[in-house]
Amino acid sequence: MCSSADGLRRRRAVFSGIIRHAATVVRVSDTAAAPAHASGANETARAHGLRLQLEMSGDFPAVRTGDSVAVNGVCLTVTSHGEAARTLCFDVVPETVRRSNLATLVSGDIVNVEPSLRLGDQLGGQFVYGHVDxxxxxxxxxxxxxxxxxxxxxxxxxxxxxxxxxxxxxxxxxxxxxxxxxxxxxxxxxxxxxxxxxxxxxxxxxxxxxxxxxxxxxxxxxxxxxx
The missing domain is CATH 2.40.30.20 (Elongation Factor Tu (Ef-tu); domain 3)
Known part of the structure; x- marks a missing residue:
């Protein structure tokens, strides 16, 4: 299960759009803890937001609470780690839910993931901000x-x-x-x-x-x- 964290570090993140890693969806729930794919839950998620739990691939770089990760192109902040070391948890605000496909995810789905660029990283692609239109x-x-x-x-x-x-x-x-x-x-x-x-x-x-x-x-x- 995911637990929320307060006092997260907020910083501007940028990505390259060059995907080298994948993750598996472990759990998607709305903020009321109902499964996001249950009947009527998409409407609830659009109003209240989502909590997303992912199992990252073994080669995904280590990240800390407060770091930014692009999930299917959406910039999300790591709110906590799950019980397993490779499990990361994210809270998704209603505006992001409305603009993206994250509410359609179910357990077992595979998603594209990318850590934010750090000083010295090769760009390779384009500047991607993770602000989905x-x-x-x-x-x-x-x-x-x-x-x-x-x-x-x-x-x-x-x-x-x-x-x-x-x-x-x-x-x-x-x-x-x-x-x-x-x-x-x-x-x-x-x-x-x-x-x-x-x-x-x-x-x-x-x-x-x-x-x-x-x-x-x-x-x-x-x-x-x-x-």
Missing amino acids: ATTQIAANEPEGQGFRLWCALPSGLKSLIVEKGYVALDGVSLTIAAVEGGRFAVALVPETLKRTTLGRKTAGASVNIEADPIARYVAALMPRLP
């Missing part, structure tokens, strides 16, 4: 060479931020946008991405977290202010 649905997963082309619905509020050859993070994975057509966009999944992440297991209709490139966001915000 929304969820989007997978439209198609088409074989392409040794990998796949993943098509996703384009949320209307992000149309100006999703451009061909730009960056996007899906469930925390940094990807280059290969195409934008009508109300959808595509990314290419190479074999290494399929091996390291959960994206290759996603089928049409599945929900993924989306975070637009923060640089594109800043540019879009500044453009109307130019003389």
Whole structure:
């Protein structure tokens, strides 16, 4: 079981979107301790938040209470350790529950996880802040060479931020946008991405977290202010 902790260290975190680790969902509960996937529990979780318990892979770096970890692209703070050494616990606030797919998780699910970058770490991907904009649905997963082309619905509020050859993070994975057509966009999944992440297991209709490139966001915000 997870227990909450007070006086957590708060710091700005940033991630690379290069996923090297996975975790298994041990338990998901709302703050009233009802299983999050029980009847009507998603609505309760959206109102009151979630408590998430994960079993990290054996190669996941050691983290302390108060450290930041991206879970399916969502920046979460470690609130405590579970009974097992590799078990980490997180509290998810209602706003994050509403914007992400975390409320759909059930025991046994596999999630992408990434520790926050530290001074001297290689960036490798893009800057990912873990501030998920929304969820989007997978439209198609088409074989392409040794990998796949993943098509996703384009949320209307992000149309100006999703451009061909730009960056996007899906469930925390940094990807280059290969195409934008009508109300959808595509990314290419190479074999290494399929091996390291959960994206290759996603089928049409599945929900993924989306975070637009923060640089594109800043540019879009500044453009109307130019003389």
